Amino acid sequence: MKSAEKGREIRPASGKLGVLLPGMGAVATTFIAGVEAIRSGLTRPVGSLTQMGTIRLGKRTDNRCPRIDEFVPLAPLSALEFGGWDIYEDNTYEAAKNAGVLNNEHLAALKPFMEKVKPWPAVFDPQYVKKLHGTHVKKGSSKKDLAEQVEADILRFKKEKGLDRLVMVWCGSTEVYREAGEVHSTIEKFEKGLAESHPDILPSMIYAYAAIKNGIPYANGAPNLSADFPALLDLAKKTGAPIGGKDFKTGQTLMKTILAPGFKARLLGMNGWYSTNILGNRDGEVLDDPESFKTKEVSKLGVLEHILQPQLYPDLYGKIHHVVRINYYPPRGDNKEGWDNIDIFGWMGYPMQIKVDFLCRDSILAAPIVLDLAIFFDLASRAGMSGIQEWLSFYFKSPQCAPGLYPEHDLFIQLMKLKNTLRHLRGEDLITHLGLEYYD
Numbered sequence: 001m002k003s004a005e006k007g008r009e010i011r012p013a014s015g016k017l018g019v020l021l022p023g024m025g026a027v028a029t030t031f032i033a034g035v036e037a038i039r040s041g042l043t044r045p046v047g048s049l050t051q052m053g054t055i056r057l058g059k060r061t062d063n064r065c066p067r068i069d070e071f072v073p074l075a076p077l078s079a080l081e082f083g084g085w086d087i088y089e090d091n092t093y094e095a096a097k098n099a100g101v102l103n104n105e106h107l108a109a110l111k112p113f114m115e116k117v118k119p120w121p122a123v124f125d126p127q128y129v130k131k132l133h134g135t136h137v138k139k140g141s142s143k144k145d146l147a148e149q150v151e152a153d154i155l156r157f158k159k160e161k162g163l164d165r166l167v168m169v170w171c172g173s174t175e176v177y178r179e180a181g182e183v184h185s186t187i188e189k190f191e192k193g194l195a196e197s198h199p200d201i202l203p204s205m206i207y208a209y210a211a212i213k214n215g216i217p218y219a220n221g222a223p224n225l226s227a228d229f230p231a232l233l234d235l236a237k238k239t240g241a242p243i244g245g246k247d248f249k250t251g252q253t254l255m256k257t258i259l260a261p262g263f264k265a266r267l268l269g270m271n272g273w274y275s276t277n278i279l280g281n282r283d284g285e286v287l288d289d290p291e292s293f294k295t296k297e298v299s300k301l302g303v304l305e306h307i308l309q310p311q312l313y314p315d316l317y318g319k320i321h322h323v324v325r326i327n328y329y330p331p332r333g334d335n336k337e338g339w340d341n342i343d344i345f346g347w348m349g350y351p352m353q354i355k356v357d358f359l360c361r362d363s364i365l366a367a368p369i370v371l372d373l374a375i376f377f378d379l380a381s382r383a384g385m386s387g388i389q390e391w392l393s394f395y396f397k398s399p400q401c402a403p404g405l406y407p408e409h410d411l412f413i414q415l416m417k418l419k420n421t422l423r424h425l426r427g428e429d430l431i432t433h434l435g436l437e438y439y440d
């Protein structure tokens with residue numbers, strides 16, 4: 001049954017949707033390959049909520065459980081066009097081959113399509129990603145000039161492909177750690193900083209600025225500051241651009257935000273959580289630089305504290321040793337192995353241990369997230385939702401949220417928030433799981 005409120009007006013998803021990808025490495029090329037493979041009938045969209053998920057509506061006895069893509073108007077996969085930038089000029093077939101994620105059979109089948117998707121020259125400066133040295137980069141008289149060149153790329157792509165709408169998902173490398181400073185405090189100071197090539201304006205911020213200025217949704221798949229500061233948040237409100245980040249929630253952090261809520265639900269105590277990884281792809285190489293790792297570490301460490309709330313449960317979670325390590329180990333390529341040792345304690349304080357050994361595939365886990373973010377951010381835009389999209393925290397390790405709020409990390413609360421937002425958009429009753437009415 002529909003609630004009194006009618007829901008929001010949502011513009012139809014007609015026409016083509018351009019997906020802009022700054023950084024066309026392992027994740028971006030696996031995403032593009034997967035979408036084309038699904039469109040060609042080679043595979044199913046496993047891991048994607050927008051393509052495979054369902055949503056319960058009304059009471060449990062109503063038996064209303066449509067697919068999400070039937071419930072809200074989403075851009076179909078056939079409407080997606082891909083564009084992007086990289087510091088290497090390899091087309092996406094060559095980049096996917098180098099990334100070593102996909103097998104030869106898939107690569108061969110997708111080659112004709114992927115060879116045609118070629119990155120544009122990037123905005124890049126090796127002082128912010130120290131391990132990489134590409135030559136496919138833009139030259140500009142200032143950072144403002146570079147931002148204008150990115151805008152020109154976007155507008156040209158839109159025209160050439162006859163696109164109706166655009167969305168940008170940062171899939172570039174993790175930049176060195178920066179906190180928001182004076183230059184990030186207002187849009188006036190930020191634009192002055194662009195004109196003066198301020199050193200605290202990093203390339204990812206330039207892409208984000210170009211997108212947001214044009215009302216294009218911006219989602220940040222890396223832990224970089226990128227669009228998480230007042231100047232771009234204010235700009236997003238003005239231009240109507242939805243934004244979100246940071247850092248795709250894939251392997252180890254996904255497991256952490258699945259397991260930790262369970263321990264807390266049963267009030268099992270915790271003394272420590274030691275996480276370590278071996279990873280051999282280019283992302284692993286970039287994260288081998290301590291300054292890029294610092295950005296990642298901050299993103300990964302926040303999770304437990306927010307889920308376990310040691311301030312409310314000092315006896316259970318007041319003294320946790322939480323350690324996160326990433327080790328660059330080339331033989332493994334994209335097939336990361338993540339180990340977790342969790343020291344918990346139970347009744348009368350007796351200790352127990354849990355070991356998790358996750359042999360995962362980083363880009364295979366990240367690709368459906370890129371797809372869902374592109375599709376849901378486009379929905380948000382058509383529904384007139386601007387600024388931070390907290391309902392999409394589900395996809396991020398370090399979710400952006402309003403100033404003064406703490407981020408919600410619990411995967412199950414995040415999913416409930418996401419689905420309730422969809423119900424809200426369509427004027428359906430929110431589901432609280434109270435359920436007393438079944439027993440009246």
Ligand SMILES: NC(=O)c1ccc[n+]([C@@H]2O[C@H](COP(=O)([O-])OP(=O)(O)OC[C@H]3O[C@@H](n4cnc5c(N)ncnc54)[C@H](O)[C@@H]3O)[C@@H](O)[C@H]2O)c1
Pocket residue numbers: 022023024025026027028085086087088099122123124125129132134170171172173174203204221222223247248249250251281282283286362363365366
């Ligand atoms: N794969 C995962 O599970 C996962 C999870 C969370 C976050 N991430 C993040 O997603 C990003 C992409 O991961 P990946 O495995 O594809 O890495 P990757 O190294 O294979 O790809 C990143 C690409 O970005 C390019 N690049 C770097 N700076 C750029 C710039 N300024 N402009 C344009 N291109 C630029 C690089 O040349 C590279 O091709 C990384 O920041 C990573 O930390 C990945």
